[in-house]
Amino acid sequence: MSQSPPDTQSMHASESDYSILSGATSTYDGTSNESLPSSTPPPDDEPEQRLPDLPFPDVSILTGNTVPFRARSSYLHHTWAKTFYSRPEFLITPHTIEEVQLITLLARRCRRRVVVVGSGHSPSDLTCSSSWMVSLAKLSSVLSVSRDPTSHNPATNANKRYAGHVLFQAGISLEDLNLALAPHALTLPNLGSIHIQSVAGAIATATHGSSLRHGLLSQGVRGLRIVLADGSAVWCSPASRPDLFRAALVSLGALGIITEIEMNVAVFADIEWHQRVLPLTDILSRWEGDLWTQAEFVRCWWMPYTSRVVLWSADKTNKPRRAPKKGWYGGSFGFHSYHLMLWAANYIPSLLPSIEWFVMGMQYGFRNGSTNSAVEPQRTGLLMDCLYSQFVNEWAIPLHKGPEAITRLNAWLHGDTAAARIPFEKPRNLYIHAPIEVRVSDSSAATTSPRAFLDPTPADEATLYLNATLYRPYGLDPPCRRRWYEAFEHLMREMGGRPHWAKNFATVTRGHLRDAYGEEMEKWLAVREEVDPEGMFVGAWHRRLLLGEAIETGEAVVGQGGKEEGLRAQAPTVGALAEPHDIMRLEESEKGQKVSRWKGGVEWTGEQARGPSRRPRGYRKVDVKEGSIELVDDEADSFGDLGEDEGVGLLAKIRKDVEAAHLA
Ligand SMILES: Cc1cc2nc3c(=O)[nH]c(=O)nc-3n(C[C@H](O)[C@H](O)[C@H](O)COP(=O)(O)OP(=O)(O)OC[C@H]3O[C@@H](n4cnc5c(N)ncnc54)[C@H](O)[C@@H]3O)c2cc1C
Numbered sequence: 001m002s003q004s005p006p007d008t009q010s011m012h013a014s015e016s017d018y019s020i021l022s023g024a025t026s027t028y029d030g031t032s033n034e035s036l037p038s039s040t041p042p043p044d045d046e047p048e049q050r051l052p053d054l055p056f057p058d059v060s061i062l063t064g065n066t067v068p069f070r071a072r073s074s075y076l077h078h079t080w081a082k083t084f085y086s087r088p089e090f091l092i093t094p095h096t097i098e099e100v101q102l103i104t105l106l107a108r109r110c111r112r113r114v115v116v117v118g119s120g121h122s123p124s125d126l127t128c129s130s131s132w133m134v135s136l137a138k139l140s141s142v143l144s145v146s147r148d149p150t151s152h153n154p155a156t157n158a159n160k161r162y163a164g165h166v167l168f169q170a171g172i173s174l175e176d177l178n179l180a181l182a183p184h185a186l187t188l189p190n191l192g193s194i195h196i197q198s199v200a201g202a203i204a205t206a207t208h209g210s211s212l213r214h215g216l217l218s219q220g221v222r223g224l225r226i227v228l229a230d231g232s233a234v235w236c237s238p239a240s241r242p243d244l245f246r247a248a249l250v251s252l253g254a255l256g257i258i259t260e261i262e263m264n265v266a267v268f269a270d271i272e273w274h275q276r277v278l279p280l281t282d283i284l285s286r287w288e289g290d291l292w293t294q295a296e297f298v299r300c301w302w303m304p305y306t307s308r309v310v311l312w313s314a315d316k317t318n319k320p321r322r323a324p325k326k327g328w329y330g331g332s333f334g335f336h337s338y339h340l341m342l343w344a345a346n347y348i349p350s351l352l353p354s355i356e357w358f359v360m361g362m363q364y365g366f367r368n369g370s371t372n373s374a375v376e377p378q379r380t381g382l383l384m385d386c387l388y389s390q391f392v393n394e395w396a397i398p399l400h401k402g403p404e405a406i407t408r409l410n411a412w413l414h415g416d417t418a419a420a421r422i423p424f425e426k427p428r429n430l431y432i433h434a435p436i437e438v439r440v441s442d443s444s445a446a447t448t449s450p451r452a453f454l455d456p457t458p459a460d461e462a463t464l465y466l467n468a469t470l471y472r473p474y475g476l477d478p479p480c481r482r483r484w485y486e487a488f489e490h491l492m493r494e495m496g497g498r499p500h501w502a503k504n505f506a507t508v509t510r511g512h513l514r515d516a517y518g519e520e521m522e523k524w525l526a527v528r529e530e531v532d533p534e535g536m537f538v539g540a541w542h543r544r545l546l547l548g549e550a551i552e553t554g555e556a557v558v559g560q561g562g563k564e565e566g567l568r569a570q571a572p573t574v575g576a577l578a579e580p581h582d583i584m585r586l587e588e589s590e591k592g593q594k595v596s597r598w599k600g601g602v603e604w605t606g607e608q609a610r611g612p613s614r615r616p617r618g619y620r621k622v623d624v625k626e627g628s629i630e631l632v633d634d635e636a637d638s639f640g641d642l643g644e645d646e647g648v649g650l651l652a653k654i655r656k657d658v659e660a661a662h663l664a
Pocket residue numbers: 080081115116117118119120121122123126127136170171191192193194196197198199200201202203204205206207208209251252253254256257258259386500502
């Protein structure tokens with residue numbers, strides 16, 4: 001199901017041992033991949049296990065060959081859903097903090113931008129770059145575990161949120177961290193639908209699960225160390241550099257490279273989960289009651305055409321483990337036939353209500369009241385099968401607005417525009433995929449301190465997340481995407497919502513985001529500017545949506561008589577880091593014109609993108625309906641001018657050496 005992190009094992013043969021620094025000494029010895037130390041009780045008076053700050057080694061030691069630059073040049077990056085590809089100049093896989101520091105030194109001298117990639121599971125083009133891509137796949141060890149010896153029994157500790165803490169290198173996946181915690185009878189307090197993500201990546205985008213007893217995954221972070229653009233590695237926490245800490249909790253990779261994290265963890269537990277098919281009206285009528293508080297973990301999957309919901313809830317338990325009844329699309333026949341049905345619905349959308357009835361019935365039961373349940377370890381029981389390539393568009397809105405939002409979306413999907421009060425006509429033949437995910441969390445100021453500046457959830461109450469998933473059967477975009485997302489996002493904005501940072505929001509501009517975050521965004525931008533004034537860690541995504549001066553909101557154009565006119569041009573990027581040529585292409589595509597500028601010798605097709613070819617570096621947006629839009633970003637990958645004597649020569653030498661190592 002999941003795209004693996006960059007395969008660093010197979011990189012060894014081709015990676016360059018190009019070394020430029022020597023004699024870099026460090027007081028920190030925790031960078032090796034050594035075995036897990038045994039757990040020790042946390043000292044009472046130790047608020048965090050602060051790691052030392054490391055100033056950058058003196059640049060006068062630019063001779064010698066002791067710190068390797070492990071890079072390779074032919075790497076094709078793509079998102080899990082294969083919606084975005086990019087070909088970075090180098091994929092660099094450091095094994096130590098010193099190597100991370102070296103990368104920032106070289107990048108600064110070569111004026112190259114740097115993007116850090118975790119497991120590449122962000123659905124948007126957030127991690128796409130044609131410049132230098134850094135993977136911490138080899139910086140993924142657990143460094144120490146501290147356990148509170150009084151929290152032993154999962155059942156009696158059901159309400160105890162934390163039972164210890166763990167210090168680890170930031171490239172580790174949620175799954176591997178949980179596996180390393182298990183022998184200490186500890187686990188991560190909460191998870192989303194998958195656990196393949198790197199912890200650093202999950203934190204950086206405000207990843208969440210579904211529980212009113214938990215907030216974002218980053219809520220448990222006690223401190224972290226980050227390598228900044230000047231090469232220094234600094235520790236930050238609520239007590240030490242609190243503003244940097246609040247900015248780094250949801251950093252979108254734009255502050256620096258997070259190398260170590262200390263996090264609170266919970267006592268290891270099994271969960272017993274139950275799922276039940278219910279009429280939508282049941283859920284709405286219980287909204288203000290115990291719907292979301294009946295268990296520690298609660299989530300819903302809403303099927304709009306059958307007006308039903310699957311309510312899933314789970315609590316910790318010490319009952320014996322019990323496997324669930326196998327779901328229909330968990331089997332090969334169900335999986336492939338559902339895929340085929342979705343593909344057929346791309347051509348005959350009106351099949352979708354019947355497909356929803358049949359597939360969801362086979363999976364969860366045809367009758368209201370159908371149930372399933374199991375007892376599983378929490379670390380796997382919270383996960384779900386995400387099936388096929390997909391677009392995901394998820395928003396956080398105040399929990400109390402849930403019934404209104406669902407009722408109005410429901411009305412819109414059933415063609416009742418008056419009740420929906422959404423100024424986008426629904427074309428007669430527009431049908432969407434099921435289910436819409438309905439989840440919750442609570443990161444309100446009362447429960448989380450300090451909050452991340454870019455925390456998308458409401459600060460003064462619990463959060464509802466609505467996730468409009470659209471599958472891409474066999475890589476084909478569904479025809480409803482544009483209009484459905486316009487209508488959905490319009491309503492989400494009206495509800496005071498903010499989009500999930502990593503996902504495929506479509507109509508949001510920099511102006512919307514600035515309005516939605518206000519002062520918090522200003523603070524985040526100020527911290528970012530302070531630690532990375534030249535913009536080493538910003539990519540095209542950041543420039544498009546966060547940076548720059550001009551704020552122009554792209555208002556939706558309502559279709560007349562069912563005719564879809566799409567959006568007016570999105571916010572043009574104007575500002576210090578503007579790339580007007582990118583935006584021009586986006587504008588062209590929004591008007592539905594064919595983007596021919598890159599046609600001919602260089603345009604990629606799906607097949608070419610995977611095979612060896614003479615394609616340029618850069619990244620492309622896959623849009624089957626409108627033709628691919630390629631964003632060749634070479635100029636944007638540099639910041640400032642390469643000094644003739646320094647940068648140009650150095651970059652040429654690095655390229656040559658990486659290439660030579662690759663061919664060797
Ligand atoms: C199938 C699927 C299911 C998902 N389910 C959920 C869910 O249930 N809930 C939810 O909230 N989200 C969910 N997501 C979204 C996912 O959790 C986030 O996109 C997450 O960021 C992915 O982690 P990653 O390691 O792949 O990070 P990447 O996508 O590789 O990177 C994400 C961001 O983190 C930054 N980053 C990564 N490592 C570092 C580092 N060491 N230092 C600084 N910055 C860094 C990157 O630069 C980038 O900005 C899902 C995604 C998929 C594909």
